[in-house]
Amino acid sequence: MKKTLTILYLLVSSLSVFSQIERVEKAYQYLKEQQPEKAKTEIEEATRHSSSKENPQTWYVRGFIYKAIYNKYKDENSMLASESRIEAIRSFEISIKLDKDSLLYVENKANIDYLATSYYNDAIKALNNKSPQSAMEFFDLFTSTIRPYVNQEEIDQKRISFYLALATVYSSLYKSEPDSIQRNAYLNNALSNYDKVLQTDPDNISANYNMGIHYYNQAVDIIFALGYATDLITVNQIQDECVQLFKKALPYMLKAHKLDPDNESTLIGLLGIYFSLNEKEKYLEIKEKLRNLDK
C-alpha cells in the first residue's frame, strides 16, 4: 500500500511537473500568437508552482510576456504599461539569479538593456516636453536598472549627456519664467546640473562654458533690471553682488577657453566678464584675440 501511494505520489508529482512545463510552453505559445494576457495567466501559475518557479526559463518567458504587455500599452502612457515594464525587468533579473549556468544570461541582459533604454528614452521625451522632474525620475530608473550590467564609465557617459540636457531644459525654463522666485529656482537647478557634469568630467567644455554664461547672465540681468531712480547705496550693494557673480563666472569661462582656445564663444564670454569687471587691460587683450581669430 505504502509502495502504491509512493508510486502514485511520484506519478502525480511528475505529471504536475509536466503540466507546469506545459504551462510555460502554453504561455510562450500565447505570446507568439500575440495574446499576452492569456500568456500571463498561464505563466503566473507556473511561477507559483514549486516545480517551475525555480526554473530560470519560467521567469525568462514571464519577462517576455510582461515586456509584450508593456510594448502593447506603452503609447497610452498607462499604469498597466508602467507596471508591466517593472515586472518584465524583475522577471529577467530573477531568471539571471536562478540561472546558475548562465545559459540565458545574454538574452536576459539584452532584454534588461532594452527595457532600461526605454526608461532613458522616456527621460529624453520628458526633457523635450520640459518636464525635468519626470525626466529625472525616468533617468534614475534607467541607471538603477542598468547598473549591475554595465561598467561605471558607461553610466557616467550617459549621466553627463543627461545632466547637460537637463541643465539646458532648466536654463530654458529660467529664461521664460516671469516669476522671480521660480526663475531663481530654475537657474539654481541649471547650475547644479552643470556642476554634476563637472564633478564627473571637470574638463567638459559645455558645462564649463554654460556655468560661466549663467553666472554672467544672472549678473547682467540684475543690473539691467535696476530702476533709474535706484538709490546709490542700493546700487553699491547690487554692484557688490554682481561683481561676485562675474568673479564666479570667470574661472569657468577661463577653463572653457583653455580647453578650446580658438572657440569664439568662450572669447566673447571672457570679453563680457572682463568688461563688466572693469578690467580694461584684460578686456583689450581678449578683444585682440578675437580680432586675430577673425583673420
Added chain:
Amino acid sequence: MFLLFSGTSFKQTSTDPPDTNAKIKSIFIYNFSKYIEWPEQYKKGNFIIGILGEESSLKKELDIMVKARQRENQSFEINLFRSVEQINNCHILFVPEKFSNKISEIKSKIRNQSTLLITEKNGMAKKEAIINFVIVNNKQHFELNVSNAKEHNLKVSSYLASLAIIVE
C-alpha cells in the same frame, strides 16, 4: 559644438558685450540730478543732460531714463554735442574718456555756467571736473570736487558727498 550652445545664449548679437557700466552710470547721473541743487534760473524749462561725442550706450540708457523719470517739475532732455563748439547751456555735461584731452576747451565753454561737469578719466576731479567716475574694486564709483561745484554755483547735498570719494 551643439552642446556649447545648449545652455543659455550670450546676451548680445555682436562681440560687444552688453554695457552694464552705461546702465550704472545712468543711474548715478539720475541721482546726481536729484541730490545737487542748481540756481533758480536753471529750474525752469527742461533739465538738460549733454553728452560729448557720438551715439553711445550711455546715451541710449539716458534716452530710456528720460521717458521714465522727471526731475521735480522739469522734464529731462538729452543733447548730443558732436564737438566742443556745439556745447551750449546744459545742466549736466558728460565727457567720455576719449575727449579728456579737450577738457580745458570744455571748461572755457562752460566757465560761466552752472553745468555739472562729469568725466571718467583718472585725475580729472583734481583738475576741472566736479564729478569723475572711477573704478574701485571692480565697481563704478565717483569722485567729487566740492570746490569745483561751488565755483559753478552748484550745491551738493551732504548725502551725496557722503557717498563720494572727496577730492580737493
